[in-house]
Amino acid sequence: MDLVSFIVALVALLIGAAGQRMIGMGWGLIVTPAVALVAGPLAAVLVVNLYGALACLIILPRLWADIDWRRLAWLTVPAVALMLPGMLLAKGLETDLLRIAVGIIAIVGVVVAVAFTAGERSLDGPALRIGAGATIGALNASVGMGAPAVGVYTLLSGWQDRTFVATMQPFWVIVSGVTVAVRPFVAPEGSPDxxxxxxxxxxxxxxxxxxVGDRFAHHVNPTVVRWTIIVLSVLGGAALIVTGTLAMLG
Incomplete structure (x- = not known):
């Protein structure tokens, strides 16, 4: 076993879990690029989903009362429905090229969302929720990076209160759990050795x-949450572009 890749995974999981507890996202944005760099893109998809489900399961009981069950259903059903196509897409295409494309789309999406919400506008409803859920599910299953799509949705919908943090926990338990369960039958290769x-x-x-995240969660204000989502989403997109480019060049 490569000791460097193991240490990188340890640190990434620690930071990712803290972010997931504090603001409801940050897991995939941190863990996926880090593991992809040291263990490969296919390994990253498995690691981010396996331990992501574990992290959210641990967080879930403390936030149960604040879950928005209606919005959870709107996002989860299309996310699960698009997982298999996402896996098949990643299997049929060059994964690193797909990562670069997704990274570019993620950054553009965040920029558009920020521009749209600059006037304190919000856009929410069945169409946006279904579209967001489907995009998150497909990207998470294919490249382990559905979080930028979550960031775009939260910016457009204005959904950045405590119910967002709570609802993201069962959402990722289901999405990541199904991905881990289905992946061996569709794309069994790529597990870290x-x-x-x-x-x-x-x-x-x-x-x-x-x-650690639980200790600091109550000290994070809405403005910090919004800008953290923006920064993490942009960095996540940039990380996808970098990891995909490095892998293609290597």
Whole structure:
């Protein structure tokens, strides 16, 4: 086992779990690029979904009362429906080229969303929710990076209160759980070559990150949340472009 890739995964899982607890996103934006750089893009999809489901399961009981069940259903159903096409897309196309394309789209999407909401406008409804859910599901299953689409949706809809953080936990439990369950039958290749003890040890930073995030979650104000979402979404898109480009050049 490559010790460097293992340490990078440990740190990424710790930071990602803390971000997921504090603002409801940040997991895939941090973990996917980091693991993709050291273990490959296919490995990143498995790691981000497996431990992402674990992190959200740990967080879920504390936020249960604030879950927006209606909005959860609007997002989850199309997300699950588009997972298989997303996996088949990644399997049929050059994964690194797909990452670059998704990264560019993510950055453009955030810029458009920020421009739209500059006048304090918001856009929400069944069409946006279905479109957002489908996009998140397809991108998460194909490149492990549905979070930029979440960022665009939150900016357009103005959904950035405590119910967003709460609702994202069961959403990612379902989306990541289904991805992990279906992936072996569609794209079984690409699992990191780590021994069993390493997979178990990686649970530690996930739990630690949730604990750290829980301590600071109540001190984050809405303005900080909004700008954190913007910055993370742009950085996530840039990370996809960089990892995809480096892999193609290598």
């Amino acid at each position: 780590w021994p069993l003890w390493a997979w178990l040890v990686l649970c530690v930073p996930v739990v630690a990150g949730v604990v």
